[in-house]
Amino acid sequence: MANLDLQSSQTLGLPLAFHGTVIHSQGLDELEILENCFILVDNTGKIQALQSNVNPSQINSFISELGYAPDVFPVKYLQRGQFLCPGFVDTHNHAPQYAQRGVGRGITLMDWLNTVTFAHEAKFKDTEYAKHMYSRCVSGFLQQGITTASYYGSLHGKATQILADICLEKGQRALVGKCNMNRNCPDWYTDSSVQESLDQTREVIQHIHNIDSESKLVRPVITPRFAISCEPDLLHGLGVIAKEHPELPIQTHFNEARGELEFTRRLFPEFRNETELYTKFGLLSDRTILAHCIFLEEEEIEEIRKLGCGVAHCPVSNTTMDSFMVAPIREYLRKGIKVGLGTDCGGGHSISMLETMRQAFVVSIARQEATRVEDTSLSLAEGFYLATLGGAQVCGLDERIGNFAVGKDFDALEIHAIELDTVGIMTPVEEEDTISVIFEKWIMTGDDRNIAKVYVQGRSVKA
Ligand SMILES: O=c1[nH]c(=O)c2nc[nH]c2[nH]1
Numbered sequence: 001m002a003n004l005d006l007q008s009s010q011t012l013g014l015p016l017a018f019h020g021t022v023i024h025s026q027g028l029d030e031l032e033i034l035e036n037c038f039i040l041v042d043n044t045g046k047i048q049a050l051q052s053n054v055n056p057s058q059i060n061s062f063i064s065e066l067g068y069a070p071d072v073f074p075v076k077y078l079q080r081g082q083f084l085c086p087g088f089v090d091t092h093n094h095a096p097q098y099a100q101r102g103v104g105r106g107i108t109l110m111d112w113l114n115t116v117t118f119a120h121e122a123k124f125k126d127t128e129y130a131k132h133m134y135s136r137c138v139s140g141f142l143q144q145g146i147t148t149a150s151y152y153g154s155l156h157g158k159a160t161q162i163l164a165d166i167c168l169e170k171g172q173r174a175l176v177g178k179c180n181m182n183r184n185c186p187d188w189y190t191d192s193s194v195q196e197s198l199d200q201t202r203e204v205i206q207h208i209h210n211i212d213s214e215s216k217l218v219r220p221v222i223t224p225r226f227a228i229s230c231e232p233d234l235l236h237g238l239g240v241i242a243k244e245h246p247e248l249p250i251q252t253h254f255n256e257a258r259g260e261l262e263f264t265r266r267l268f269p270e271f272r273n274e275t276e277l278y279t280k281f282g283l284l285s286d287r288t289i290l291a292h293c294i295f296l297e298e299e300e301i302e303e304i305r306k307l308g309c310g311v312a313h314c315p316v317s318n319t320t321m322d323s324f325m326v327a328p329i330r331e332y333l334r335k336g337i338k339v340g341l342g343t344d345c346g347g348g349h350s351i352s353m354l355e356t357m358r359q360a361f362v363v364s365i366a367r368q369e370a371t372r373v374e375d376t377s378l379s380l381a382e383g384f385y386l387a388t389l390g391g392a393q394v395c396g397l398d399e400r401i402g403n404f405a406v407g408k409d410f411d412a413l414e415i416h417a418i419e420l421d422t423v424g425i426m427t428p429v430e431e432e433d434t435i436s437v438i439f440e441k442w443i444m445t446g447d448d449r450n451i452a453k454v455y456v457q458g459r460s461v462k463a
Pocket of ligand 1: 094109113117225226253256317344347
Protein backbone atom coordinates (compact mmCIF):
# COMPACT_ATOMS: atom_id res chain seq x y z
CA MET A 1 0.00 0.00 0.00
CA ALA A 2 2.80 2.46 0.83
CA ASN A 3 3.65 3.04 -2.82
CA LEU A 4 0.19 4.46 -3.60
CA ASP A 5 0.43 7.96 -5.01
CA LEU A 6 -1.41 10.82 -3.30
CA GLN A 7 -4.15 10.93 -5.91
CA SER A 8 -5.03 7.24 -5.57
CA SER A 9 -4.74 7.50 -1.84
CA GLN A 10 -7.31 10.32 -1.86
CA THR A 11 -9.61 8.39 -4.15
CA LEU A 12 -9.61 5.60 -1.58
CA GLY A 13 -10.57 8.11 1.14
CA LEU A 14 -7.24 7.80 2.95
CA PRO A 15 -5.59 10.68 4.81
CA LEU A 16 -2.98 12.94 3.21
CA ALA A 17 0.44 13.42 4.77
CA PHE A 18 3.32 15.76 3.94
CA HIS A 19 6.76 16.43 5.33
CA GLY A 20 8.68 19.59 4.53
CA THR A 21 8.35 23.36 4.70
CA VAL A 22 5.03 24.95 5.63
CA ILE A 23 4.44 28.70 5.50
CA HIS A 24 1.35 30.45 6.87
CA SER A 25 0.20 33.50 8.80
CA GLN A 26 -0.69 33.53 12.46
CA GLY A 27 -1.59 37.22 12.40
CA LEU A 28 -1.14 40.42 10.43
CA ASP A 29 2.64 40.60 10.64
CA GLU A 30 3.22 37.10 11.93
CA LEU A 31 4.47 34.94 9.11
CA GLU A 32 5.38 31.50 10.39
CA ILE A 33 7.86 29.34 8.49
CA LEU A 34 7.87 25.79 9.79
CA GLU A 35 10.66 23.57 8.58
CA ASN A 36 10.73 19.78 8.62
CA CYS A 37 7.05 20.01 9.34
CA PHE A 38 4.76 16.99 9.38
CA ILE A 39 1.17 17.70 8.40
CA LEU A 40 -1.62 15.16 8.34
CA VAL A 41 -5.01 15.77 6.75
CA ASP A 42 -7.80 13.35 7.64
CA ASN A 43 -10.15 11.85 5.09
CA THR A 44 -12.72 14.62 5.63
CA GLY A 45 -10.14 17.20 4.54
CA LYS A 46 -9.40 18.57 8.01
CA ILE A 47 -5.91 19.18 9.36
CA GLN A 48 -5.42 16.59 12.06
CA ALA A 49 -1.79 17.26 12.94
CA LEU A 50 0.83 19.92 12.37
CA GLN A 51 4.23 19.48 13.93
CA SER A 52 7.49 21.19 13.00
CA ASN A 53 11.06 19.92 13.40
CA VAL A 54 10.11 16.33 12.77
CA ASN A 55 12.81 13.95 11.63
CA PRO A 56 11.54 11.65 8.85
CA SER A 57 12.46 8.69 11.06
CA GLN A 58 9.81 9.83 13.58
CA ILE A 59 6.96 9.95 11.10
CA ASN A 60 5.74 6.38 11.47
CA SER A 61 5.40 6.74 15.21
CA PHE A 62 3.53 10.02 14.73
CA ILE A 63 1.17 8.28 12.35
CA SER A 64 0.55 5.47 14.86
CA GLU A 65 -0.10 7.97 17.64
CA LEU A 66 -2.74 9.55 15.44
CA GLY A 67 -4.51 6.22 15.20
CA TYR A 68 -3.45 5.03 11.74
CA ALA A 69 -1.43 2.01 10.73
CA PRO A 70 1.90 3.19 9.29
CA ASP A 71 2.55 2.54 5.61
CA VAL A 72 -1.15 2.51 4.71
CA PHE A 73 -0.96 5.83 2.90
CA PRO A 74 1.96 7.68 1.32
CA VAL A 75 3.80 10.63 2.87
CA LYS A 76 4.83 13.29 0.37
CA TYR A 77 8.32 14.57 1.09
CA LEU A 78 8.77 18.13 -0.13
CA GLN A 79 12.21 18.99 -1.47
CA ARG A 80 14.24 22.19 -1.09
CA GLY A 81 12.38 24.99 -2.88
CA GLN A 82 9.02 23.30 -2.35
CA PHE A 83 6.58 24.34 0.37
CA LEU A 84 2.92 24.34 1.38
CA CYS A 85 1.03 27.56 2.03
CA PRO A 86 -2.69 28.30 2.48
CA GLY A 87 -4.81 28.78 -0.63
CA PHE A 88 -5.62 32.34 -1.65
CA VAL A 89 -8.92 33.98 -0.74
CA ASP A 90 -10.20 36.39 -3.40
CA THR A 91 -12.69 38.56 -1.53
CA HIS A 92 -14.10 40.39 -4.55
CA ASN A 93 -14.57 39.56 -8.20
CA HIS A 94 -17.15 39.25 -10.96
CA ALA A 95 -17.36 35.82 -12.61
CA PRO A 96 -19.25 37.07 -15.73
CA GLN A 97 -16.47 39.57 -16.40
CA TYR A 98 -13.88 36.79 -16.75
CA ALA A 99 -13.72 37.15 -20.54
CA GLN A 100 -13.60 40.95 -20.62
CA ARG A 101 -10.53 41.50 -18.44
CA GLY A 102 -8.16 44.05 -19.87
CA VAL A 103 -10.79 45.77 -21.97
CA GLY A 104 -11.78 49.39 -21.29
CA ARG A 105 -8.82 50.58 -19.26
CA GLY A 106 -8.47 54.27 -18.39
CA ILE A 107 -12.16 55.28 -18.44
CA THR A 108 -14.49 56.19 -15.58
CA LEU A 109 -16.35 53.49 -13.70
CA MET A 110 -19.76 54.54 -15.05
CA ASP A 111 -18.48 54.70 -18.66
CA TRP A 112 -16.80 51.34 -18.27
CA LEU A 113 -20.01 49.76 -16.95
CA ASN A 114 -22.07 51.25 -19.77
CA THR A 115 -19.71 50.69 -22.68
CA VAL A 116 -17.98 47.41 -21.81
CA THR A 117 -19.34 45.54 -18.83
CA PHE A 118 -23.10 45.38 -19.06
CA ALA A 119 -22.92 43.97 -22.60
CA HIS A 120 -20.61 41.18 -21.40
CA GLU A 121 -22.75 40.32 -18.41
CA ALA A 122 -25.90 40.31 -20.56
CA LYS A 123 -24.53 37.28 -22.44
CA PHE A 124 -25.18 35.13 -19.36
CA LYS A 125 -28.87 35.06 -20.18
CA ASP A 126 -27.80 32.15 -22.39
CA THR A 127 -27.35 29.24 -19.97
CA GLU A 128 -25.14 27.29 -22.40
CA TYR A 129 -22.78 30.26 -22.60
CA ALA A 130 -22.90 30.51 -18.79
CA LYS A 131 -21.90 26.84 -18.44
CA HIS A 132 -19.04 27.25 -20.86
CA MET A 133 -17.65 30.53 -19.51
CA TYR A 134 -18.16 29.83 -15.80
CA SER A 135 -16.42 26.49 -16.20
CA ARG A 136 -13.39 28.28 -17.67
CA CYS A 137 -13.58 30.98 -15.02
CA VAL A 138 -13.63 28.61 -12.03
CA SER A 139 -10.82 26.47 -13.51
CA GLY A 140 -8.85 29.64 -14.21
CA PHE A 141 -9.21 30.87 -10.62
CA LEU A 142 -8.24 27.46 -9.24
CA GLN A 143 -5.18 27.42 -11.46
CA GLN A 144 -4.12 30.68 -9.81
CA GLY A 145 -4.40 29.07 -6.38
CA ILE A 146 -7.65 30.84 -5.48
CA THR A 147 -9.22 28.22 -3.25
CA THR A 148 -11.96 30.60 -2.06
CA ALA A 149 -13.66 33.24 -4.20
CA SER A 150 -16.44 35.67 -3.40
CA TYR A 151 -18.22 35.90 -6.74
CA TYR A 152 -20.70 38.41 -8.09
CA GLY A 153 -22.75 36.66 -10.75
CA SER A 154 -24.68 38.45 -13.48
CA LEU A 155 -28.28 39.45 -12.77
CA HIS A 156 -29.52 36.11 -14.13
CA GLY A 157 -30.75 33.71 -11.49
CA LYS A 158 -30.29 30.59 -13.64
CA ALA A 159 -26.73 31.46 -14.66
CA THR A 160 -25.86 32.20 -11.03
CA GLN A 161 -27.15 28.77 -10.03
CA ILE A 162 -24.92 27.29 -12.74
CA LEU A 163 -21.93 29.15 -11.29
CA ALA A 164 -22.63 27.64 -7.86
CA ASP A 165 -22.99 24.15 -9.42
CA ILE A 166 -19.65 24.52 -11.18
CA CYS A 167 -17.84 25.70 -8.04
CA LEU A 168 -19.15 22.65 -6.20
CA GLU A 169 -18.32 20.26 -9.02
CA LYS A 170 -14.78 21.59 -9.47
CA GLY A 171 -14.27 21.79 -5.71
CA GLN A 172 -13.81 25.53 -5.25
CA ARG A 173 -14.94 27.15 -2.01
CA ALA A 174 -17.11 30.09 -2.97
CA LEU A 175 -19.62 32.71 -2.03
CA VAL A 176 -21.96 33.12 -4.99
CA GLY A 177 -24.44 35.95 -5.44
CA LYS A 178 -27.00 36.97 -8.02
CA CYS A 179 -26.28 40.61 -8.80
CA ASN A 180 -29.25 42.88 -7.98
CA MET A 181 -29.74 45.86 -10.29
CA ASN A 182 -32.99 47.42 -11.48
CA ARG A 183 -32.09 50.97 -12.50
CA ASN A 184 -29.39 53.03 -14.18
CA CYS A 185 -28.57 50.16 -16.47
CA PRO A 186 -29.70 49.45 -20.06
CA ASP A 187 -33.21 48.09 -20.62
CA TRP A 188 -31.65 44.97 -22.15
CA TYR A 189 -29.70 44.32 -18.96
CA THR A 190 -31.83 45.05 -15.92
CA ASP A 191 -33.94 43.19 -13.38
CA SER A 192 -37.45 43.70 -14.71
CA SER A 193 -38.90 44.63 -11.29
CA VAL A 194 -38.08 44.72 -7.60
CA GLN A 195 -40.20 41.62 -7.08
CA GLU A 196 -38.45 39.67 -9.84
CA SER A 197 -35.03 40.62 -8.47
CA LEU A 198 -35.97 39.51 -4.95
CA ASP A 199 -37.66 36.31 -6.15
CA GLN A 200 -34.61 35.31 -8.14
CA THR A 201 -32.37 36.08 -5.18
CA ARG A 202 -34.44 33.78 -3.00
CA GLU A 203 -34.34 31.06 -5.67
CA VAL A 204 -30.56 31.26 -5.86
CA ILE A 205 -30.28 31.05 -2.07
CA GLN A 206 -32.58 28.02 -2.04
CA HIS A 207 -30.69 26.35 -4.88
CA ILE A 208 -27.34 26.75 -3.14
CA HIS A 209 -28.79 25.44 0.10
CA ASN A 210 -30.13 22.44 -1.84
CA ILE A 211 -26.83 21.56 -3.50
CA ASP A 212 -24.65 22.15 -0.41
CA SER A 213 -26.99 21.87 2.55
CA GLU A 214 -24.23 22.17 5.15
CA SER A 215 -22.45 25.03 3.32
CA LYS A 216 -19.30 22.93 3.22
CA LEU A 217 -18.05 24.66 0.08
CA VAL A 218 -20.58 26.99 -1.52
CA ARG A 219 -22.66 29.68 0.18
CA PRO A 220 -25.06 32.24 -1.19
CA VAL A 221 -24.20 35.92 -0.74
CA ILE A 222 -26.65 38.82 -0.96
CA THR A 223 -25.30 41.05 -3.74
CA PRO A 224 -26.79 44.49 -4.41
CA ARG A 225 -24.43 45.77 -7.13
CA PHE A 226 -24.35 49.26 -5.58
CA ALA A 227 -26.91 51.84 -4.52
CA ILE A 228 -26.85 53.48 -7.96
CA SER A 229 -28.27 50.35 -9.57
CA CYS A 230 -30.90 49.57 -6.90
CA GLU A 231 -34.14 51.39 -6.18
CA PRO A 232 -34.83 51.96 -2.48
CA ASP A 233 -37.50 49.22 -2.49
CA LEU A 234 -34.97 46.72 -3.81
CA LEU A 235 -32.41 47.66 -1.14
CA HIS A 236 -35.17 47.39 1.44
CA GLY A 237 -36.18 43.93 0.17
CA LEU A 238 -32.58 42.73 0.28
CA GLY A 239 -32.32 44.01 3.85
CA VAL A 240 -35.39 41.91 4.70
CA ILE A 241 -33.74 38.81 3.17
CA ALA A 242 -30.56 39.56 5.14
CA LYS A 243 -32.63 39.68 8.33
CA GLU A 244 -34.40 36.42 7.52
CA HIS A 245 -31.03 34.72 6.86
CA PRO A 246 -28.72 36.02 9.57
CA GLU A 247 -26.06 33.53 8.47
CA LEU A 248 -25.70 34.94 4.95
CA PRO A 249 -22.87 37.23 3.90
CA ILE A 250 -23.65 40.43 1.97
CA GLN A 251 -21.41 42.13 -0.59
CA THR A 252 -21.54 45.44 -2.42
CA HIS A 253 -19.35 48.12 -3.99
CA PHE A 254 -18.70 50.92 -1.53
CA ASN A 255 -17.13 54.37 -1.79
CA GLU A 256 -15.41 53.34 -4.96
CA ALA A 257 -15.03 56.37 -7.24
CA ARG A 258 -15.67 60.13 -7.17
CA GLY A 259 -18.34 59.95 -9.90
CA GLU A 260 -20.04 57.06 -8.15
CA LEU A 261 -20.15 58.97 -4.83
CA GLU A 262 -21.65 62.05 -6.48
CA PHE A 263 -24.25 60.03 -8.35
CA THR A 264 -25.22 58.18 -5.16
CA ARG A 265 -25.61 61.50 -3.30
CA ARG A 266 -27.93 62.78 -6.02
CA LEU A 267 -30.05 59.63 -5.84
CA PHE A 268 -30.16 59.53 -2.03
CA PRO A 269 -29.90 63.14 -0.79
CA GLU A 270 -31.43 62.13 2.54
CA PHE A 271 -28.27 60.30 3.64
CA ARG A 272 -25.03 61.93 4.80
CA ASN A 273 -22.90 59.19 3.26
CA GLU A 274 -22.94 55.62 1.94
CA THR A 275 -22.46 54.15 5.40
CA GLU A 276 -25.67 55.76 6.60
CA LEU A 277 -27.44 54.67 3.42
CA TYR A 278 -26.58 50.96 3.55
CA THR A 279 -27.10 50.89 7.33
CA LYS A 280 -30.60 52.27 6.89
CA PHE A 281 -31.42 49.35 4.58
CA GLY A 282 -30.03 46.76 7.01
CA LEU A 283 -27.12 45.78 4.77
CA LEU A 284 -24.12 46.54 6.98
CA SER A 285 -23.03 44.03 9.61
CA ASP A 286 -20.10 41.81 10.47
CA ARG A 287 -21.14 39.69 7.47
CA THR A 288 -20.74 42.49 4.94
CA ILE A 289 -17.90 42.59 2.43
CA LEU A 290 -17.34 46.15 1.21
CA ALA A 291 -15.39 46.32 -2.03
CA HIS A 292 -12.96 49.22 -2.54
CA CYS A 293 -13.59 51.63 0.41
CA ILE A 294 -11.49 54.44 -1.03
CA PHE A 295 -13.13 57.66 0.17
CA LEU A 296 -14.66 56.96 3.57
CA GLU A 297 -15.16 59.89 5.93
CA GLU A 298 -13.77 59.57 9.47
CA GLU A 299 -17.21 58.86 10.93
CA GLU A 300 -17.79 56.14 8.33
CA ILE A 301 -14.53 54.41 9.20
CA GLU A 302 -15.53 54.42 12.84
CA GLU A 303 -18.99 53.11 11.97
CA ILE A 304 -17.84 50.22 9.76
CA ARG A 305 -15.34 49.30 12.48
CA LYS A 306 -18.12 49.18 15.07
CA LEU A 307 -20.35 47.17 12.77
CA GLY A 308 -17.54 44.70 12.00
CA CYS A 309 -17.73 45.02 8.19
CA GLY A 310 -14.83 43.67 6.13
CA VAL A 311 -12.97 45.52 3.38
CA ALA A 312 -12.12 43.91 0.03
CA HIS A 313 -9.06 45.86 -1.13
CA CYS A 314 -8.75 45.80 -4.93
CA PRO A 315 -5.56 47.68 -5.80
CA VAL A 316 -5.39 46.59 -9.45
CA SER A 317 -8.75 47.99 -10.58
CA ASN A 318 -8.37 51.00 -8.27
CA THR A 319 -5.29 52.13 -10.16
CA THR A 320 -6.16 51.25 -13.74
CA MET A 321 -9.53 52.88 -14.34
CA ASP A 322 -9.39 56.62 -14.97
CA SER A 323 -7.41 57.60 -11.88
CA PHE A 324 -4.98 56.28 -9.29
CA MET A 325 -7.12 55.59 -6.21
CA VAL A 326 -5.61 54.34 -3.00
CA ALA A 327 -7.66 52.94 -0.12
CA PRO A 328 -6.27 53.80 3.34
CA ILE A 329 -5.56 50.18 4.19
CA ARG A 330 -3.00 50.89 6.93
CA GLU A 331 -5.57 53.03 8.71
CA TYR A 332 -8.17 50.27 8.48
CA LEU A 333 -5.71 47.74 9.83
CA ARG A 334 -4.59 50.08 12.61
CA LYS A 335 -8.22 50.46 13.64
CA GLY A 336 -8.80 46.70 13.68
CA ILE A 337 -11.02 46.56 10.57
CA LYS A 338 -10.89 43.24 8.69
CA VAL A 339 -9.15 43.56 5.32
CA GLY A 340 -8.61 41.07 2.49
CA LEU A 341 -7.57 41.33 -1.15
CA GLY A 342 -9.74 41.15 -4.25
CA THR A 343 -8.68 40.63 -7.84
CA ASP A 344 -11.86 42.47 -8.91
CA CYS A 345 -11.92 40.46 -12.15
CA GLY A 346 -12.77 42.13 -14.73
CA GLY A 347 -12.28 45.76 -13.55
CA GLY A 348 -9.04 44.19 -12.41
CA HIS A 349 -7.27 42.75 -15.44
CA SER A 350 -5.45 40.01 -13.54
CA ILE A 351 -6.85 37.02 -11.67
CA SER A 352 -3.48 36.39 -10.04
CA MET A 353 -3.45 36.99 -6.29
CA LEU A 354 0.33 37.31 -6.56
CA GLU A 355 -0.19 40.28 -8.91
CA THR A 356 -2.82 41.66 -6.57
CA MET A 357 -0.44 41.45 -3.61
CA ARG A 358 2.29 43.19 -5.61
CA GLN A 359 -0.06 46.02 -6.54
CA ALA A 360 -1.12 46.27 -2.88
CA PHE A 361 2.56 46.83 -2.03
CA VAL A 362 2.85 49.51 -4.73
CA VAL A 363 -0.23 51.46 -3.65
CA SER A 364 0.76 51.18 0.01
CA ILE A 365 4.02 52.97 -0.85
CA ALA A 366 2.04 55.67 -2.65
CA ARG A 367 -0.09 56.04 0.47
CA GLN A 368 3.01 56.24 2.66
CA GLU A 369 4.34 59.08 0.50
CA ALA A 370 0.98 60.87 0.56
CA THR A 371 0.57 60.63 4.34
CA ARG A 372 4.24 61.46 4.98
CA VAL A 373 4.97 58.05 6.51
CA GLU A 374 2.04 57.94 8.93
CA ASP A 375 0.49 55.09 6.93
CA THR A 376 3.53 52.87 6.53
CA SER A 377 3.64 50.59 3.50
CA LEU A 378 2.70 46.91 3.71
CA SER A 379 5.34 44.33 4.53
CA LEU A 380 5.63 41.07 2.60
CA ALA A 381 4.16 39.21 5.59
CA GLU A 382 1.22 41.62 5.74
CA GLY A 383 0.47 41.28 2.03
CA PHE A 384 0.47 37.49 2.34
CA TYR A 385 -1.79 37.70 5.39
CA LEU A 386 -4.30 39.83 3.45
CA ALA A 387 -4.31 37.27 0.64
CA THR A 388 -4.97 34.35 3.01
CA LEU A 389 -6.09 34.69 6.64
CA GLY A 390 -7.24 38.31 6.28
CA GLY A 391 -9.42 37.35 3.31
CA ALA A 392 -10.84 34.41 5.24
CA GLN A 393 -11.89 36.81 8.03
CA VAL A 394 -13.54 39.15 5.54
CA CYS A 395 -15.54 36.23 4.10
CA GLY A 396 -16.50 34.98 7.58
CA LEU A 397 -14.55 31.77 7.04
CA ASP A 398 -11.55 32.17 9.33
CA GLU A 399 -12.78 29.44 11.68
CA ARG A 400 -12.48 27.10 8.73
CA ILE A 401 -9.63 28.28 6.52
CA GLY A 402 -6.86 30.87 6.13
CA ASN A 403 -3.98 29.05 7.77
CA PHE A 404 -2.97 25.57 8.89
CA ALA A 405 -4.34 25.57 12.44
CA VAL A 406 -5.28 22.04 13.50
CA GLY A 407 -9.00 21.46 12.91
CA LYS A 408 -9.24 23.77 9.90
CA ASP A 409 -9.90 22.52 6.38
CA PHE A 410 -6.82 21.83 4.30
CA ASP A 411 -7.10 24.51 1.58
CA ALA A 412 -3.53 24.65 0.40
CA LEU A 413 -1.06 25.31 -2.38
CA GLU A 414 1.99 23.23 -3.05
CA ILE A 415 4.58 25.62 -4.37
CA HIS A 416 7.54 24.52 -6.45
CA ALA A 417 9.88 27.49 -6.53
CA ILE A 418 12.70 25.63 -8.20
CA GLU A 419 11.56 24.47 -11.59
CA LEU A 420 13.44 21.43 -12.80
CA ASP A 421 11.82 20.89 -16.15
CA THR A 422 10.39 24.27 -17.16
CA VAL A 423 11.81 27.74 -17.27
CA GLY A 424 9.34 30.03 -15.54
CA ILE A 425 9.43 33.72 -14.92
CA MET A 426 10.44 33.41 -11.28
CA THR A 427 13.79 34.72 -10.06
CA PRO A 428 16.22 31.78 -10.05
CA VAL A 429 16.88 30.27 -6.63
CA GLU A 430 20.53 30.14 -5.69
CA GLU A 431 22.48 27.77 -3.42
CA GLU A 432 22.71 30.24 -0.56
CA ASP A 433 19.03 31.32 -0.57
CA THR A 434 17.20 30.74 2.68
CA ILE A 435 13.57 29.67 2.64
CA SER A 436 12.53 33.27 3.50
CA VAL A 437 14.38 34.48 0.40
CA ILE A 438 12.82 31.76 -1.76
CA PHE A 439 9.37 32.68 -0.43
CA GLU A 440 9.96 36.39 -1.17
CA LYS A 441 11.19 35.56 -4.68
CA TRP A 442 8.02 33.57 -5.31
CA ILE A 443 5.68 36.26 -4.00
CA MET A 444 7.38 39.00 -5.99
CA THR A 445 8.22 37.17 -9.23
CA GLY A 446 6.48 33.78 -9.34
CA ASP A 447 3.28 32.85 -11.13
CA ASP A 448 0.88 29.94 -11.47
CA ARG A 449 3.58 27.78 -13.03
CA ASN A 450 5.02 27.56 -9.54
CA ILE A 451 1.67 26.40 -8.11
CA ALA A 452 2.11 22.67 -8.61
CA LYS A 453 -0.96 21.54 -6.67
CA VAL A 454 -4.08 23.16 -5.28
CA TYR A 455 -6.10 21.52 -2.52
CA VAL A 456 -9.54 22.48 -1.23
CA GLN A 457 -10.73 20.56 1.82
CA GLY A 458 -8.01 18.03 1.09
CA ARG A 459 -9.16 17.42 -2.50
CA SER A 460 -6.69 18.06 -5.30
CA VAL A 461 -8.52 20.51 -7.57
CA LYS A 462 -6.06 21.99 -10.06
CA ALA A 463 -6.58 20.38 -13.42
O1 LIG B 1 -15.15 47.40 -10.16
C1 LIG B 1 -16.37 47.41 -10.32
N1 LIG B 1 -16.96 46.48 -11.11
C2 LIG B 1 -18.29 46.43 -11.31
O2 LIG B 1 -18.78 45.58 -12.02
C3 LIG B 1 -19.07 47.41 -10.65
N2 LIG B 1 -20.38 47.64 -10.59
C4 LIG B 1 -20.55 48.69 -9.78
N3 LIG B 1 -19.37 49.14 -9.33
C5 LIG B 1 -18.44 48.35 -9.85
N4 LIG B 1 -17.11 48.34 -9.70
